[in-house]
Amino acid sequence: MTRHPIGLPAVLADLDRTVVMGILNVTPDSFSDGGRWASVQEAIARGRQLSAEGADIVDVGGESTRPGAQRIEVAEESARVVPVVEALSAEGIPVSIDTMRAEVAAACLEVGAVMVNDVSGGMSDPAMLPWLASVSVPYIAMHWRGPSSVMDELARYDDVVAEVTAELRSRLVALAEAGVDPLRVVLDPGLGFAKRSEHNWPLLAHLGRLQDLGCPLLVGASRKRFLGDVLGNQGGARPLAERDAAGDAVTALAAAAGAWGVRVHEVRASRDAVLVARAWQGAR
Numbered sequence: 146m147t148r149h150p151i152g153l154p155a156v157l158a159d160l161d162r163t164v165v166m167g168i169l170n171v172t173p174d175s176f177s178d179g180g181r182w183a184s185v186q187e188a189i190a191r192g193r194q195l196s197a198e199g200a201d202i203v204d205v206g207g208e209s210t211r212p213g214a215q216r217i218e219v220a221e222e223s224a225r226v227v228p229v230v231e232a233l234s235a236e237g238i239p240v241s242i243d244t245m246r247a248e249v250a251a252a253c254l255e256v257g258a259v260m261v262n263d264v265s266g267g268m269s270d271p272a273m274l275p276w277l278a279s280v281s282v283p284y285i286a287m288h289w290r291g292p293s294s295v296m297d298e299l300a301r302y303d304d305v306v307a308e309v310t311a312e313l314r315s316r317l318v319a320l321a322e323a324g325v326d327p328l329r330v331v332l333d334p335g336l337g338f339a340k341r342s343e344h345n346w347p348l349l350a351h352l353g354r355l356q357d358l359g360c361p362l363l364v365g366a367s368r369k370r371f372l373g374d375v376l377g378n379q380g381g382a383r384p385l386a387e388r389d390a391a392g393d394a395v396t397a398l399a400a401a402a403g404a405w406g407v408r409v410h411e412v413r414a415s416r417d418a419v420l421v422a423r424a425w426q427g428a429r
């Protein structure tokens with residue numbers, strides 16, 4: 146595993162393996178688990194379960210980013226996530242907040258979130274970078290080309306690895322110019338975001354090229370369409386509920402390739418895969 150970003154609580158910064166981030170979408174419409182944990186109480190219970198099953202961090206999100214999704218109001222997003230972040234944080238569970246909005250991130254930091262996960266890498270909300278410079282939490286900057294409503298049209302690449310690497314490098318420059326220490330930043334290739342199925346595999350196969358940017362990497366493949374496609378047959382893509390073993394295979398390979406973290410729906414098997422990768426790499 147590569148280094149941790151600075152600013153993590155000790156319980157995470159002391160880990161000598163890939164970090165397992167459990168996904169908790171408090172939304173009615175996320176592609177993968179929308180509607181399952183929509184009430185605050187259900188979401189808190191799910192967060193506890195993710196932690197008990199081995200999630201190092203619970204990633205709480207209140208806005209769906211599925212292809213074609215429309216934006217929601219900031220008040221609605223905050224109302225979904227803040228009570229969940231507060232309750233889980235109060236129980237000592239490390240929580241990251243998955244949001245593109247500085248206002249939502251700030252509200253969640255107030256109640257205990259330890260990390261910000263921004264799928265737009267600071268491109269969606271002009272207030273995000275200046276706000277980040279005023280705090281000291283670690284920040285996940287994902288590769289993003291535009292909102293979910295139009296992202297499929299933006300999935301055009303001549304050389305996906307070179308272009309994603311260059312675009313992430315320019316986010317790092319923007320972050321540094323805004324006063325955010327690059328050592329706090331985790332980069333993420335944004336699998337499935339403005340990427341067709343075939344664009345995701347070269348990014349996974351060339352994680353080392355992304356690592357050359359000097360930041361820890363997060364990989365979020367869990368249940369995504371490209372896994373359904375690789376497992377599918379003439380009947381079409383493998384359904385969502387039957388993609389977890391493929392996600393676990395990605396976890397093992399990404400961990401062995403040195404990924405800092407994986408973002409997954411079912412944490413137990415991912416954690417096992419991470420431990421296998423650590424033992425395997427440790428014996429080399």
Ligand code: PMM
Nearest residue numbers: 175176177262285287333335336365
């Ligand atoms: N994917 C989704 C949402 N948030 N955050 C990061 N950093 N990386 C991702 O790949 C990512 C993300 C969409 O998936 P979901 O609906 O299963 O949460």
